[in-house]
Amino acid sequence: MARTRLYRDGVLEAEGFPIADVSEYIKDPSATVWFDLLAPTPEKLAVISEELGLHPLAVEDVLHPHQRPKLDVYDSHLFITMYVVKLADDTDLKLTEVSVFVTKNALVTVRSDDTCDIDSVVARWDASPTLARYGVAFLLHGLLDYVVDGHFDVAQTLDDRVESLEEELFTERPGDVRSTQRKMFDLRRTTVRFRRVVAPMREVVNSLIRRDLRVVAPEMAPYYQDVYDHVLRVSDWTESLRELVGNVYETHLNLQGNRMNDIMKRVTSWAAIIAVPTLITGFYGQNVPFPGFSQPLGFWTSCVTIVVASSVLYRVFRKNDWI
Incomplete structure (x- = not known):
C-alpha cells in the first residue's frame, strides 16, 4: 500500500x-x-x-x-x-x-x-x-x-x-x-x-x-x-x-530494611520476655536445696517473679515501640 x-x-x-x-x-x-x-x-x-x-x-x-x-x-x-x-x-x-x-x-x-x-x-x-x-x-x-x-x-x-x-x-x-x-x-x-x-x-x-x-x-x-x-x-x-x-x-x-529491623526488634523483645520465665523455672529446677525448696512458698515466689518481670519487660518494650 x-x-x-x-x-x-x-x-x-x-x-x-x-x-x-x-x-x-x-x-x-x-x-x-x-x-x-x-x-x-x-x-x-x-x-x-x-x-x-x-x-x-x-x-x-x-x-x-x-x-x-x-x-x-x-x-x-x-x-x-x-x-x-x-x-x-x-x-x-x-x-x-x-x-x-x-x-x-x-x-x-x-x-x-x-x-x-x-x-x-x-x-x-x-x-x-x-x-x-x-x-x-x-x-x-x-x-x-x-x-x-x-x-x-x-x-x-x-x-x-x-x-x-x-x-x-x-x-x-x-x-x-x-x-x-x-x-x-x-x-x-x-x-x-x-x-x-x-x-x-x-x-x-x-x-x-x-x-x-x-x-x-x-x-x-x-x-x-x-x-x-x-x-x-x-x-x-x-x-x-x-x-x-x-x-x-x-x-x-x-x-x-526498616521493616526487617522492626521484625527483628519484635522477635528480640519476645525472646527476652520468654527468657525470664525460662531462667527462673530453670533455676528452681535445680537438684540442690535453696530457700523455698519443696515448699509452696517457693512455687508462688517463682510464679510472681515470672509475672512481674515479664510485665515490666513488656511495658518497657511497648513504650519504646519494639512490640
Missing part, C-alpha cells in the same frame, strides 16, 4: 496517484511530492531508489530495522530514522520505525508497521494549508511534530505511573512486595528503552535547523524551533523519570 500527495505552489493538487508518476512530478520545481510506503519489499525500494537517486546505504538502513534515531546527509538527499512510540499495555513500549527520505521537492516516508497513524500526520498538514507553500520543510515539520507529541504523551503516562508506584510503596502489604518489585523492574526497563529513542532526537532536530543544510526556510524556522523545544523537554523529562525510578527502587529497599 502507498499513499501519495502532490502540492503545486503550496496548493494540494492531487492525491492517491500511482508512485510511477512521481518521477514526472518532481521534475517540476514548483511541485512538492509526498508518498508513504508501508513495509515495502526490497524490490519496490530498489525501484524508488533508482527514480529518486537515493543512496544505497540509506536504502540498506531501511531494509535492516532497529536503527538508532539519526540524520544522515547525502549529496542528493537527507535520510532520517525516528520512532513513533506508544504504550501497548501498562509498561510495554510499542515502537514503529519510520524512515524518511528528504529531497529538494519530495518527502518519502517508510513505516515498518501501521502503528504509526499516518492519517493524523495528514490531518496536521491539512490544518495548516497556509504553510504548504514551504514545500518539503512544511511536510517534514508536520511529521516531526506528530512523532514528538507522541513522545510527550508517553512521558506523561510514565510520569503518572511513577507517582502511582511511589504512593504504592507506603501502602503495600507484605504479600504485595513481589508484585511491586516486578512493577518497578518493568517501569525501569521501559524508561531505559524510551530514553534510547528520545535522546538522539535532540541531535536530529538540531541538525535540521542548521542553515548549511538549507532544508528549513527562514519562515519555517520558528516552527522547527518549537519542535526542538518539545524534544528538549521530553529528553529532560525522560532523564528525570529514570532518576525517579531509581529513587523509588532505593526507597523500596530502605523500606524493606
Whole structure:
C-alpha cells in the first residue's frame, strides 16, 4: 500500500496517484511530492531508489530495522530514522520505525508497521494549508511534530505511573512486595528503552535547523524551533523519570530494611520476655536445696517473679515501640 500527495505552489493538487508518476512530478520545481510506503519489499525500494537517486546505504538502513534515531546527509538527499512510540499495555513500549527520505521537492516516508497513524500526520498538514507553500520543510515539520507529541504523551503516562508506584510503596502489604518489585523492574526497563529513542532526537532536530543544510526556510524556522523545544523537554523529562525510578527502587529497599529491623526488634523483645520465665523455672529446677525448696512458698515466689518481670519487660518494650 502507498499513499501519495502532490502540492503545486503550496496548493494540494492531487492525491492517491500511482508512485510511477512521481518521477514526472518532481521534475517540476514548483511541485512538492509526498508518498508513504508501508513495509515495502526490497524490490519496490530498489525501484524508488533508482527514480529518486537515493543512496544505497540509506536504502540498506531501511531494509535492516532497529536503527538508532539519526540524520544522515547525502549529496542528493537527507535520510532520517525516528520512532513513533506508544504504550501497548501498562509498561510495554510499542515502537514503529519510520524512515524518511528528504529531497529538494519530495518527502518519502517508510513505516515498518501501521502503528504509526499516518492519517493524523495528514490531518496536521491539512490544518495548516497556509504553510504548504514551504514545500518539503512544511511536510517534514508536520511529521516531526506528530512523532514528538507522541513522545510527550508517553512521558506523561510514565510520569503518572511513577507517582502511582511511589504512593504504592507506603501502602503495600507484605504479600504485595513481589508484585511491586516486578512493577518497578518493568517501569525501569521501559524508561531505559524510551530514553534510547528520545535522546538522539535532540541531535536530529538540531541538525535540521542548521542553515548549511538549507532544508528549513527562514519562515519555517520558528516552527522547527518549537519542535526542538518539545524534544528538549521530553529528553529532560525522560532523564528525570529514570532518576525517579531509581529513587523509588532505593526507597523500596530502605523500606524493606526498616521493616526487617522492626521484625527483628519484635522477635528480640519476645525472646527476652520468654527468657525470664525460662531462667527462673530453670533455676528452681535445680537438684540442690535453696530457700523455698519443696515448699509452696517457693512455687508462688517463682510464679510472681515470672509475672512481674515479664510485665515490666513488656511495658518497657511497648513504650519504646519494639512490640
